[in-house]
Amino acid sequence: MKREDLLAEPVLHMKLQPYMTVNQLIQQFSNSGCFGAGRLAAACGVFENMVRDEKCTVFLALAGAVVPAGLRSIIADLIRKRLIDVLVSTGANMIHDLIEAQGGHHYKGHWFVDDFFLYKYHINRIYDIFVPREDFVKADKILIEMFDEIAKEKQGQVLSTSELMRLIGSRLEDPKSIVRAAYEANVPIFLPAMRDSEFAYVHIVHAERSKKEKALLVDSFKGSSEIVALAERSRHLGMVVIGGGVPRNTVQHAALMADKGLDYALIITTDRPEYGGLSGSTPEETISWGKLKKKAGKVMVIGDAMIIFPIMVAAALERFGKDFQRKGNP
């Protein structure tokens, strides 16, 4: 490599002006090309490419309490426009979607509070969000009834988490719900750790009041074969990660088990690689496992997903233009 090749592209300093659009700002980030600005600009490009790739099945892996905090509509809209094709989530995010689907709310609170005071007031805290316990109770009640009803309908049939989420989605009315939108758009929702959430409580109550034999039976491994089959049917694979954890690992592992590497990987996280955890691992590391292709479009943006993800989506929407609707895959 020649020296001049290393010094080919000067940093252009960002210029700002009133009324610039989000995508115009991203262009300025691209002019800089450095540090977080460079990474975010690159992320917008990777997202644009994976969505424009008509052969690509786009997985959104979702961890962290981003649904209660305000990303619910963005995700539901992405599903309806089929900018994403598969959702892999923590159980908790779907519970929070369902709480709102049943009329519950999350509230702007504060982190500097006496938590025992909140406890006595029946208010659960998620950093600076407050959730009244009665909204959990209401959602629990409706979900338990749904579980009863589904169990009766399915008569001991073994379900996967995605089948169960689809059955729940079909019973919802709230058009703003992620679970409902996924049902309507035929986007499967995988919850590889479904029981690690309020769904566990729902199932326990449901199972106790059913005769045990008739309680819903959710097969831990059924979702594995489903997601692998889905990856096998896909021609290209793209992954967008918010947070990391089980959802990210599940998508990557599905690509591996389908004997395909991901073609696109976009990771938004605050974790870093030096502690060795999966959530902070670089896209490059993923190549060694065969989970990501060598030539994949890939970028890791370090930052709060509540800031980064909306910017990226807004920039992409601008690039796609009004009325953009994707066909969806696979």
Added chain:
Amino acid sequence: MKREDLLAEPVLHMKLQPYMTVNQLIQQFSNSGCFGAGRLAAACGVFENMVRDEKCTVFLALAGAVVPAGLRSIIADLIRKRLIDVLVSTGANMIHDLIEAQGGHHYKGHWFVDDFFLYKYHINRIYDIFVPREDFVKADKILIEMFDEIAKEKQGQVLSTSELMRLIGSRLEDPKSIVRAAYEANVPIFLPAMRDSEFAYVHIVHAERSKKEKALLVDSFKGSSEIVALAERSRHLGMVVIGGGVPRNTVQHAALMADKGLDYALIITTDRPEYGGLSGSTPEETISWGKLKKKAGKVMVIGDAMIIFPIMVAAALERFGKDFQRKGNP
């Protein structure tokens, strides 16, 4: 509160000398009482207290690739001495334990490498650890056979992850294995996201070569009732967290579902609360949910568990003295 109460305890500066023991160092950290040193010293106290509390069931929640990186023996020893009573883990950490139980190894590698080069060499990277693919393959093969055998034995009976881990443990010989130690010491291992790991691949191959009906059926929710029952039977509850994620949430949620708060909570993590994720949430926040008691012994140590956890355990072992053996709970 009077001013003098706020200025009651001066920082004493640490003194170091050759040949000091780990616990003597922690005493110096306690003299400082500030920043990370104060938190680590407090953590040693909380850990000591929960282990000395004869009524306490101690849960270890394990996330991050700490087993491949060198904590395997420490955890197996803790189990044998019953310093912990329940293990809740990611699937991956148990897979890495099983890889070594089958004669495989993890290797000291480097993070500054060409990952595509590793890929071609069939070497998987975990930050600065290298794992040869053949060791995965060997473990897969043996696990698939175990799954076949267990399926035949259990004849369609529905299992929980802890039952399955116990059956695997009973088939192992390596005394250094965590899974074996847990079997011998009657310590249950819960894997709330078992399928999010190489176990998924193992199950897929096993299921394909079994007649489908006879494949192992692991019930997603069965572990929930087991862990809740276990928490209900416990008089006190203690939690030690490495990392966070699904394992931490599962333990906290079990305490809630058992309608008891945790009495002790010790969290070692590099996550921070400001992004709203569970892994970084403070013990205080956990109080608002009723998952942690108001007066619980609690501390969050921010740092690499590969450093913090061994220090804490070494200090505790020194406090307990040689030949300390705990009876275990519940």
Added chain:
Amino acid sequence: MKREDLLAEPVLHMKLQPYMTVNQLIQQFSNSGCFGAGRLAAACGVFENMVRDEKCTVFLALAGAVVPAGLRSIIADLIRKRLIDVLVSTGANMIHDLIEAQGGHHYKGHWFVDDFFLYKYHINRIYDIFVPREDFVKADKILIEMFDEIAKEKQGQVLSTSELMRLIGSRLEDPKSIVRAAYEANVPIFLPAMRDSEFAYVHIVHAERSKKEKALLVDSFKGSSEIVALAERSRHLGMVVIGGGVPRNTVQHAALMADKGLDYALIITTDRPEYGGLSGSTPEETISWGKLKKKAGKVMVIGDAMIIFPIMVAAALERFGKDFQRKGNP
């Protein structure tokens, strides 16, 4: 406080659309009000308020390599519009401004490189930026000449860093330069650690070739009285921090020495408070010292300033409208 007061304001989920402006996006962040989105929306409000406050002297404290990475024009424009009144910076950022003022450049590079290879190629790396050594050499040469010239002109007079920066600014031609813009707009530049930068080398060479007695004499403490006097003359004080370190501390300490607390504090950083360093300390902590008023508008945004700062400025420009020009203080 009543329970309903804690549950007064529900999180409104963000809605995105093509062609939305940066400020419209910030409104959506404000609807969420949580986690990083809430903090960034609040930051825009604090910045807007301090700029609209006609009595407020706005200090920008600048650390981190953000000038080489692309914020140069934004800062120069803020100075020209007098959205900031005082700049307190590391020496390095001003050196990088001067490198470009002399025709040098910073280049988009990569962090995954062999640094010894770069060394042999005479390329200095700043994470993913490359700076050719000859651009340093060229800037050094011109700065040494300026130092010689200024020393001759000033005849042994003792200077402060802000006086020296002003004399340098007066000698520049590049209208895009921060140092030039500050000269033209009468915005003082304080460099409390000036010698901790290439200026040290410049001064050494200058001093060696001058007769020692005639070398420029920059008084370490002269800037302290200047900045305190400036704070005393100001009716309100506002602080915007990128990074932290010496620049942040200098501004806060000036407010204290002037026996005034800051009225506005906006901090963009990736540091966290738990390690006890100044850069990560919360605005709240600053209140205990009397450096920040109890009722001050204050917010700390955790994130990469290369992303956060431009968003905040773009949103503010939109709120102020085209052709907004501030008078400036004190």
Added chain:
Amino acid sequence: MKREDLLAEPVLHMKLQPYMTVNQLIQQFSNSGCFGAGRLAAACGVFENMVRDEKCTVFLALAGAVVPAGLRSIIADLIRKRLIDVLVSTGANMIHDLIEAQGGHHYKGHWFVDDFFLYKYHINRIYDIFVPREDFVKADKILIEMFDEIAKEKQGQVLSTSELMRLIGSRLEDPKSIVRAAYEANVPIFLPAMRDSEFAYVHIVHAERSKKEKALLVDSFKGSSEIVALAERSRHLGMVVIGGGVPRNTVQHAALMADKGLDYALIITTDRPEYGGLSGSTPEETISWGKLKKKAGKVMVIGDAMIIFPIMVAAALERFGKDFQRKGNP
């Protein structure tokens, strides 16, 4: 490179036992060799090597509030044993040493407090440390008198920060003081941003009550030539960094200006490289600038210096044995 070379050294799992010494624990960390444990074990080796290297001048670069939090005696002892030869610090850390040298104290406090309440109580907070304002006032008073006295003695002579610190050290009695120990051991203390601390206030009051011409004149740049000369006289250069910021940069830049690279670099920090700031930059990046030699012993430990630094020093003291006294350099 052959595949077997990549798989040469298996991770050995740590074994813990009661009464193990700190250095024995580090040996276990070395057996793992991974993640933070590997980095910390490597750091102990680098520190041992630089201290054992009889030609090496060891610089300690000190940022962050680690002196108030309990590292004062460790640093003073390192100076007396000449395990370090040069101290480069923030002003604040020396102020806190001087507060204690005048009988003041720092107190164990808490971070979850009402800071305005502390303000009214005249208590300054540094995360979870409380400092009573009267201890600042007492130190201020004595320092102002010292400044008066030194100014009279020096009669307008221009001083560097290290000369001034030496003159202050000579006037102290507290044997536990860092500044006193440095004076006795002939270890220079450089404060490249001296004015960014309470020293600024001390100087302002001193200057106001002196006739201006007789006030102490501290030359910003004099320290630069001193530290460069010191580096030039040194045969090898070693750097230990706590935190980063101006102190780290000053040491690295001195090595560059002396036209020598550092031979050893050991950095303890919580900053990361991806944001582009100096504090988080890798030792490797430092090679591109010529500030660090290609073959230098180098390691960056990510973590709280209040934990990492004492461990590392305790392990080193054990390796050196009792009564180890280094001659010192240059």
